[in-house]
Amino acid sequence: MIDIMLIIALALFGLAVLITLFRVIVGPSLPDRVIALDMIGVILISGIATISILLETKAFLEVILILGILAFISTIAFSKFIERGVFIERKRDL
Structure with a gap:
């Protein structure tokens, strides 16, 4: 019974990623797209955790941690x- 619920949860996570990907592509503004990308990261973390529970292993916990940090x-x-407007500011004294 739990296996069925986990598989349904994975399917819903996949659907959520598709909907969020639509928001990334069509988003009305740049901040909305950034938030959608962050949301995809959270959904992927949740999906990997669900797969880890489904397979009854702790091997994916490091992947979850690294994906969260990234x-x-x-x-x-x-x-x-x-x-x-820039990623890294460099101050040069000439």
Whole structure:
């Protein structure tokens, strides 16, 4: 019974990724697209956790951690890009 619910959850996660991908492509503004990309990261983390439960293994927990860190860093980088127009500021004294 739990296996069936986990498979249904995976299918719904896939549907959520498709809907969010639509928001990334058609989004009305750049901040909406950044939030949609962050949401895709959260959905992928949830999907990997569900697969880990379904397969009864702890092997995917490191993948979840790395994906969470990368999603956080990419959201911060895109936010700085929206705010300032550059990713990394370099100050040069000539």
